[in-house]
Amino acid sequence: MLFQARGLAQTWPKERVNHMQRANRKLQRVKRTNCGVEFFVNHGQSLLTSIMRSTSSLVIPTLRCALLLCTPWLLTTVLSQQTPAPSLGRTIQVPLDHKNSGLGKGSLYFEFGAPFDKNKPVVFLITDGQQFYVRRGSIASLQKRIFGDDFNVVGIVGRGFSEDFTRAALDTSGEPDWLRAWQIFNSGQWVDDIELVRQAVVGRNGRILLYGGSGGATLIHEYLLKYGSHVARAFTESAAIPELNHELGIRLDRFWDEIDTHDASLQQMLLEALKRHPSERMNILIALQRQHFFVSAEKLSAARAEFIQALDKGDMSYLERVRQDYQVDAILDLYKSRTGIPISVREFELIYPTGSFQKRRADRVDPYIDSQYTFLKPLVDLADSGKIPNPGFNTSSAHQIETQVLVLAARWDEAIDYRTTIAISYSYPHHLFFIADDDHRFTKLNGVEINTPPISCRLLLVRTFLKYGLDSSELKSVLGMIEPYRWKEA
Numbered sequence: 001m002l003f004q005a006r007g008l009a010q011t012w013p014k015e016r017v018n019h020m021q022r023a024n025r026k027l028q029r030v031k032r033t034n035c036g037v038e039f040f041v042n043h044g045q046s047l048l049t050s051i052m053r054s055t056s057s058l059v060i061p062t063l064r065c066a067l068l069l070c071t072p073w074l075l076t077t078v079l080s081q082q083t084p085a086p087s088l089g090r091t092i093q094v095p096l097d098h099k100n101s102g103l104g105k106g107s108l109y110f111e112f113g114a115p116f117d118k119n120k121p122v123v124f125l126i127t128d129g130q131q132f133y134v135r136r137g138s139i140a141s142l143q144k145r146i147f148g149d150d151f152n153v154v155g156i157v158g159r160g161f162s163e164d165f166t167r168a169a170l171d172t173s174g175e176p177d178w179l180r181a182w183q184i185f186n187s188g189q190w191v192d193d194i195e196l197v198r199q200a201v202v203g204r205n206g207r208i209l210l211y212g213g214s215g216g217a218t219l220i221h222e223y224l225l226k227y228g229s230h231v232a233r234a235f236t237e238s239a240a241i242p243e244l245n246h247e248l249g250i251r252l253d254r255f256w257d258e259i260d261t262h263d264a265s266l267q268q269m270l271l272e273a274l275k276r277h278p279s280e281r282m283n284i285l286i287a288l289q290r291q292h293f294f295v296s297a298e299k300l301s302a303a304r305a306e307f308i309q310a311l312d313k314g315d316m317s318y319l320e321r322v323r324q325d326y327q328v329d330a331i332l333d334l335y336k337s338r339t340g341i342p343i344s345v346r347e348f349e350l351i352y353p354t355g356s357f358q359k360r361r362a363d364r365v366d367p368y369i370d371s372q373y374t375f376l377k378p379l380v381d382l383a384d385s386g387k388i389p390n391p392g393f394n395t396s397s398a399h400q401i402e403t404q405v406l407v408l409a410a411r412w413d414e415a416i417d418y419r420t421t422i423a424i425s426y427s428y429p430h431h432l433f434f435i436a437d438d439d440h441r442f443t444k445l446n447g448v449e450i451n452t453p454p455i456s457c458r459l460l461l462v463r464t465f466l467k468y469g470l471d472s473s474e475l476k477s478v479l480g481m482i483e484p485y486r487w488k489e490a
Contacts, residue, residue, distance in 0.1 A: 088112045089136065092200055094159070096168050097183050098192040106164030109136065110197050113143025113153035121232075122152045122202055123466055124194065126212035128219045129160045129185060129346035146459060150467055151209070156197055158190060160342030169341050176341050178378040182388045185345040191223045198230060209466050210234040214415070214440075215346065221424060222393045228401035233469060235462055237408035238440055242353040243392045244420040252356050253366035255288065259308070262301040266308050270365050273311035280319060282374065283328055284311065287319065288367040290326040292414055297439075335375060347372060348379040353392040398427035404470045405431045408461070410438040411487035432470055434461075434479070437487035444485050457482045 089111045096103040125142060127134045134142070134155040143153040159165040169181040198208055207230055212220045217239035224234060245252060259266040274281050288307070295303040310318035323329055334340065351357065356369045357380055373380065382388045407425035409418040418435055425433040438444045445458035455463075460478055468474040 094193055094196050098189055106162050108159060108193055110154055110156045111139040113139040116152050120152050121209055123147060123209040123211055125153060125155045126210055126216040126220050128215035129342040130215050148463055154201055159193060166338055166341060178382060181341050181345055185342040187219060187222055187349055190219055191226055194223055195227050207232045213237045224401055224403055225393060225397055228403045231403045233404045233466055235406045235465055238413055238416045239421055240350050240416050241420045241424050242350050244423045245354040248419060250417045250419060252354055253368040255367055256364045259304055263305055266305055269312040270308050283323055285367045285371040286328045286331060287322045287326050289371055294326055344376055348376045349391040352383060395427050399429055401428055406465045407433050409435045410440055410442060411435055413440040415440045435487045436485050450481055
């Protein structure tokens with residue numbers, strides 16, 4: 001559940017701006033921050049003020065999105081507004097639909113982290129339609145924090161942040177045209193955007209490096225399957241591969257089984273509470289869906305039980321409190337804005353192929369799947385009726401790709417099942433797979449600094465692989481350093 005908007009306030013209907021004002025007030029009350037892959041930003045700023053300032057410099061909260069196949073990105077931090085040096089930003093015109101040039105073109109912005117140096121390799125920082133840390137003016141800071149000075153770093157501010165594209169996805173009444181939204185924002189369009197930027201930066205035959213996490217990592221794998229010959233090395237972490245969830249029979253939402261393990265009475269309590277309070281169903285589902293981002297893993301089961309037991313007793317003040325604590329109202333208000341359109345398309349792409357929507361049952365509660373089904377129903381209906389193709393990509397050709405691929409996964413990832421990343425990594429002939437004894441945020445790998453000057457284990461792994469490659473002595477040395485953090489089944 002992520003939202004971006006790009007200077008749209010001047011053209012929004014008043015009620016849409018009011019939604020954003022309410023969301024912003026709720027955000028100001030949030031005390032706790034939790035960052036995932038987008039841990040790079042930690043600046044609080046008025047979301048609405050940023051939207052109102054200009055069409056060229058939007059600030060968006062970092063959110064944990066539903067596309068992450070188990071839990072939505074938290075709405076937690078806001079990027080500080082920055083203005084890039086004029087020489088670092090570029091804009092190119094790309095088709096609204098790469099398969100239908102007659103639909104017109106829109107402006108796509110990308111930015112360098114520093115003045116281009118032809119003697120350095122080029123790494124693209126890839127994000128998808130539900131990630132927001134790649135913003136205008138942010139790439140210099142991201143280069144410094146993630147990659148250092150040994151690369152030319154390029155960040156693409158995706159089509160979901162361009163008013164040219166979001167406006168084109170509306171019907172004549174200003175409401176989402178979901179058929180056209182799918183046409184404009186499906187992942188194939190983002191992949192072809194990356195390719196056009198690659199050609200603009202390094203020429204038709206130039207090769208690049210790729211880095212991305214979560215949904216961005218998924219987009220990298222899709223790009224590799226189409227344009228892998230142009231990529232020397234790719235680093236992905238916590239990639240979501242929904243097709244493999246379906247093939248391997250891996251459930252996205254484990255909530256129902258987990259509460260039964262803690263207390264067998266909780267399932268019936270929750271079903272009855274939802275029946276008694278149908279008007280609060282969505283608030284309850286979203287609160288349960290987001291709870292684990294605000295409660296530590298060791299306390300989560302008890303916190304869930306306390307919440308459900310409060311509902312069972314009719315204590316709706318408890319719900320009101322967690323609605324605020326877990327930013328439920330802010331999420332709902334943001335979902336009502338047009339900026340949810342590209343987010344919804346991406347979420348749909350990463351849920352629908354798993355078959356989770358088709359498995360919904362009245363006698364169980366899956367907070368993530370049930371709430372997302374409501375939000376994404378227009379797209380679900382289009383796919384079910386055959387009006388849009390089933391989303392997804394075929395990984396069978398990965399064995400033909402010569403790119404060196406490093407896949408980083410976390411055993412205790414609350415958003416991505418590590419088993420799907422094992423499957424995708426071993427599809428590539430030149431790969432390295434490392435599974436950390438860690439969570440989705442790689443708390444351990446990010447928290448331990450090594451080397452001189454100090455750098456986290458994770459970032460040292462990123463930089464070393466991208467610079468030296470799979471077979472280098474430098475990478476082998478780093479792997480030796482981080483071996484204590486590799487997960488091994490007892």
